[in-house]
Amino acid sequence: MYSIAFFFPDYPGAEVNQSRLIHNFWSAQIYTFYALGYYFAEKSINQQIEIAVRDKEIAEQKIAIAEKEAKIAKQELEIAILAKEKALAEMAFLRAQINPHFMYNTLNMIFERVRKASREAGDIVLAFAEMLRYATSTKSQEDEVGLSGELDFVKQYIELHMQRFHYKVYIDFEEDGDFTYHRIVPMVLITIVENGIKHGIFDDPEIAFRIRATLIDDEFVFIASNKKNPYPNAIADAGKTGIGIKNIKKRLLTTYPAEAHSLEIIDGEEDYTVIFTVNFNLLKK
Known part of the structure; x- marks a missing residue:
């Protein structure tokens, strides 16, 4: 270096x-x-x-x-x-x-007059009066009402409809359980039934409109199944009405947790079925 x-x-x-x-x-x-x-x-x-x-x-x-x-x-x-x-x-x-008490009392008066001429007509007026009183009561505006009252309302509606067509339509309604102690969102069941009656065909016992209401182990199941009308254009007043089946889902979600209820719609080629379920045990948690 x-x-x-x-x-x-x-x-x-x-x-x-x-x-x-x-x-x-x-x-x-x-x-x-x-x-x-x-x-x-x-x-x-x-x-x-x-x-x-x-x-x-x-x-x-x-x-x-x-x-x-x-x-x-x-x-x-x-x-x-x-x-x-x-x-x-x-x-x-x-x-x-339109004061509901006034209307109810008026219908009762009509009932007394009509029944003298026709017992059947009188019964129709009375049934309609009871339905009107329930539908216009403050209870129907609550978030929840008695389940037994809602089912009674459905049965009155079915009876009135069958009387209207002189019992030439076939609606098969069955219920099983004690509905006394439970509450439910109002006007849901009647909307399901009304939809089936409006869009279904049930003028033959073989294609009856079948409705089942059961309450087992605090689980309520409401099933409505009807044959579709093959001529939907012939249905009177076929436009949009009330809250409708689809809007029921939104209404239920504002009251029940998603895991505590379900609304299943099975729209087949010939049949239409709605299955509404509420688990009251889950609502208690």
Whole structure:
């Protein structure tokens, strides 16, 4: 190896200059090292700052999205509340316009007059009066009503319909269980039955409209199955009516947990079946 001293003239003090040069060289290396370290440290810090700023922007965007979704949810809730209040107000207005007690008493008077001429006609008026009193009562506007009362309402409706067609239609209704101590969303069962009567055909015992209501181990099952009318255009008043079968699902979800009830619709080529189930045990939890 060659000594650095060979690069310098041989004169007094040359070794001192050589030592100083070496010192300066290593000092420069140290400064360079520190400069590189500072450069990379600053670069790393800037990168971390950029990442932090980007993460902050992303977090702010997520917060903004969440706030927007919360605002939309709040607006939807307010709309739903307003819709419910509107419906209740309309029902209250209807009851104010036509006092149900007045109508019921009037029908009772008609019943007394008509029954003298025709017992059958009198029974029809009486059945209709009972249905009207139940349908316009404040109970029907509650979130839940007695299950036995709802089933009685369904049976009255069926009897009235059969009398209307002089018992030339066939509706097979069976029930099994004690329905006295349970409550249910009002007007759901009658809507299911009304839908079957409106869109079904049951003028033959072989294709009767079959309705089953059972309560076993606190599980209520209501099944309505009918033969489809092959001539739907011939159905009177075939347009949209009331809350409808599809809207029942939304109504039930506002009262029951999803795991405690179900509304299954089996829409076959010739048959239409609705299966409504409520597990009262799950409602108690």
